[in-house]
Amino acid sequence: MSKILVITSGKGGVGKTTTSASIATGLAQRGHKVAVIDFDVGLRNLDLIMGVERRVVYDFVNVVQGEANLTQALIKDKRIGNLYVLAASQTKDKDALTEEGVKKVLDGLKDDGFDFIVCDSPAGIEKGAQLAMYFADEAIVVSNPEVSSVRDADRMLGLLASKSYRAVNNMPSIKQHLLVTRYAPARAEAGEMMSIEDMMEILAVPLLGVIPESPAVLNASNSGQPVILDQESDAGQAYADAIARLLGEERPLRFLTVEKKGFFSRLFGN
Amino acid sequence: MNASPHPTDDGDTAAKNHFVLKRRAHNLMIFELHNPSIVQLALRLKDHMAQAPNLFKNTPTVLDLAPLEDGFKVIDFPALVSLLDNHGLTIVGISGGSEAQRNAAARARLALFPAANQAPGAEPQLAPTQDAAPAKPAETTPSEAPSEVQADCASNMVMRQTVRAGQQLYARGGDLIIEASVNEGSEVIADGDIHIYGTLRGRALAGARGRKDARIWCQNLDAELVSINGIYRTRDSIEPDLIGKAAVIEIQQDKLIIRAFGFV
Numbered sequence: 001m002s003k004i005l006v007i008t009s010g011k012g013g014v015g016k017t018t019t020s021a022s023i024a025t026g027l028a029q030r031g032h033k034v035a036v037i038d039f040d041v042g043l044r045n046l047d048l049i050m051g052v053e054r055r056v057v058y059d060f061v062n063v064v065q066g067e068a069n070l071t072q073a074l075i076k077d078k079r080i081g082n083l084y085v086l087a088a089s090q091t092k093d094k095d096a097l098t099e100e101g102v103k104k105v106l107d108g109l110k111d112d113g114f115d116f117i118v119c120d121s122p123a124g125i126e127k128g129a130q131l132a133m134y135f136a137d138e139a140i141v142v143s144n145p146e147v148s149s150v151r152d153a154d155r156m157l158g159l160l161a162s163k164s165y166r167a168v169n170n171m172p173s174i175k176q177h178l179l180v181t182r183y184a185p186a187r188a189e190a191g192e193m194m195s196i197e198d199m200m201e202i203l204a205v206p207l208l209g210v211i212p213e214s215p216a217v218l219n220a221s222n223s224g225q226p227v228i229l230d231q232e233s234d235a236g237q238a239y240a241d242a243i244a245r246l247l248g249e250e251r252p253l254r255f256l257t258v259e260k261k262g263f264f265s266r267l268f269g270n
Numbered sequence: 271m272n273a274s275p276h277p278t279d280d281g282d283t284a285a286k287n288h289f290v291l292k293r294r295a296h297n298l299m300i301f302e303l304h305n306p307s308i309v310q311l312a313l314r315l316k317d318h319m320a321q322a323p324n325l326f327k328n329t330p331t332v333l334d335l336a337p338l339e340d341g342f343k344v345i346d347f348p349a350l351v352s353l354l355d356n357h358g359l360t361i362v363g364i365s366g367g368s369e370a371q372r373n374a375a376a377r378a379r380l381a382l383f384p385a386a387n388q389a390p391g392a393e394p395q396l397a398p399t400q401d402a403a404p405a406k407p408a409e410t411t412p413s414e415a416p417s418e419v420q421a422d423c424a425s426n427m428v429m430r431q432t433v434r435a436g437q438q439l440y441a442r443g444g445d446l447i448i449e450a451s452v453n454e455g456s457e458v459i460a461d462g463d464i465h466i467y468g469t470l471r472g473r474a475l476a477g478a479r480g481r482k483d484a485r486i487w488c489q490n491l492d493a494e495l496v497s498i499n500g501i502y503r504t505r506d507s508i509e510p511d512l513i514g515k516a517a518v519i520e521i522q523q524d525k526l527i528i529r530a531f532g533f534v
Contacts, residue, residue, distance in 0.1 A: 151435050151453075151454055151455055152435075154434045154435040154453050154454075154455065155434060155435040155436045155455065157432075157434050158434030158435065158436055158437045158456075159436075161431070161434075162437075201469075202451070202453060202454075202471070203432075204432045204450065204451065
C-alpha cells in the first residue's frame with residue numbers, strides 16, 4: 001500500500017524542502033521505495049537540496065500535461081537506490097497543476113509500487129499548497145518555534161481537516177504530525193522562543209520531532225546532501241529519530257536542552 | 271421651524287425620510303458548483319443535507335461558478351435556485367462563470383459578484399478577522415469545517431476539535447459548546463451562549479442577534495476579542511489579572527463584565 005505524505009506549513013522558509021528531502025531519504029534508507037515530488041512549480045528547490053539539479057530533463061508538469069511519462073521524469077538518487085525525485089517545473093506557473101493531473105501522477109506512482117510518496121508543498125494556502133495536501137494520507141506540518149509560524153501551521157491544520165480529499169469524502173481524517181524545526185535550546189531557555197510545550201498546547205497534534213537549529217542544515221543544502229545523511233550532526237540525528245517515530249518506533253526527544261560545555265571544551269574552545 | 275418639504279428641496283433630504291442607502295459587508299455562504307446537472311445535484315444534496323437537516327435556513331449564499339471551468343455549460347438558474355432554496359440556501363447571486371453564464375444569471379435576477387479570482391478548490395472565504403465592526407455577524411455559517419460540527423439538538427452546536435486559525439463557527443439560534451480550544455485567528459459566534467472547555471485565544475461573540483443575557487464561559491481566557499450583544503472588548507482592554515483564568519463574560523448594566531469563576 002502506498003502512503004502519500006505531505007510536508008506543509010503555510011509559512012515560507014520554515015524548512016519544508018529540507019524536511020521533505022530528509023524524510024524521503026530517511027524512509028528510503030530504511031528500505032522503502034520512495035518518490036519525493038516538488039509541488040513548488042515556478043520556484044523549484046528540491047532538486048538542489050537533493051543534489052540532482054543537473055540531471056533534470058523532464059519535470060512534474062511535463063508528466064501532468066502528458067509530455068513525458070513517469071519513468072522519464074523520475075530521477076533516481078545516486079546514493080540510495082530506491083529513492084526517486086520528481087522535480088518541479090522552473091518555467092511554468094502553478095496553474096499548470098490540476099487536480100486530475102496530480103491524481104494521475106500519484107496513481108502512476110502507486111502502480112509502480114512506491115511505498116511512500118512525499119509531497120513537498122509550496123508556502124501559502126493557494127492552489128499549489130492545496131493540491132500538495134489534497135490526496136495526502138498523512139501530513140507533517142513544519143513550524144518554527146515562533147508565533148507567526150505557529151499561527152500559519154494552525155491554519156494549515158484546519159485546511160487539512162476540511163479541504164482534503166479525505167475530508168471532502170468523509171473518509172478517516174489525515175493523520176497529522178507536528179515537526180518543529182530551527183529550535184534553539186539556548187534561546188528557548190532565555191524565553192526568546194516559544195517552548196515546545198506551548199506549541200503543542202496550541203496546535204494539539206502529536207509531535208514527530210524537534211530539529212535543532214544547526215549549521216549542518218545550511219552546509220547540507222549547499223552541497224546537495226539531505227542533512228539526514230550527515231549522521232555526525234545533531235540535525236541529521238534528529239531527522240533519523242523523526243523517521244523512526246514516523247514508522248511507529250519509540251524514540252526519546254533529544255537536543256531540547258542546552259548542552260553544558262565540559263571542562264576541556266571550555267578550556268580549549270570548540 | 272415647521273416647513274413642509276418644498277418641491278425645490280434638496281433631493282437627498284427628501285429621500286432620507288423614506289430610505290437610506292448604505293454599504294455593509296456581510297459574510298456569505300459560498301456554494302461551489304462543480305457539476306451543473308440538476309438531477310445529480312439533487313441526489314447528492316439530499317444525501318449530504320440528510321446528515322444535518324437543520325444546518326441551513328434562509329442562508330444567503332453566493333453560487334460560485336469558477337470550479338466549472340467550462341464556460342459553455344448551460345446552467346438552469348431558476349431550477350438551481352429553487353433546488354438550493356429547498357435545502358435552506360437562498361441564492362443571492364453568482365460569482366465567476368463565463369459571460370454567457372453571467373448573462374443567464376442576470377436574466378434570472380441574480381446579482382453578479384466579481385469572480386473570487388481563486389483556483390478551483392481554493393477557499394471561498396476567510397473568516398473576517400479584520401472586520402471593523404464585530405457587532406453583528408449578520409448571516410454566517412461554519413465556513414470551513416461543517417463536517418466536524420454535530421448539531422446535538424435543533425439549534426445548539428457542539429465542536430469537539432480545536433477551532434483553528436481562519437475557521438469560523440456560528441451556532442445559529444442556539445448555544446455553541448466547544449470541547450477544545452479556540453485558537454488565535456479564529457472566530458466563534460452564537461446567538462445564545464458560548465462554552466469553551468479549552469483556552470479561548472481567538473474571538474468569541476455571544477448573543478450575536480441581540481440577547482443581553484447571553485454569556486461566554488471559558489476555562490482559560492486569552493482572547494483577542496469577546497463580545498455580547500454587540501458590546502465588545504479587545505485584548506488590550508481585558509484586565510491583565512484575568513488572563514489565563516477561568517472566566518465568564520456577561521453584560522451587567524449595559525457594561526461588558528469579565529469575572530473569574532471557579533476556585534480563584
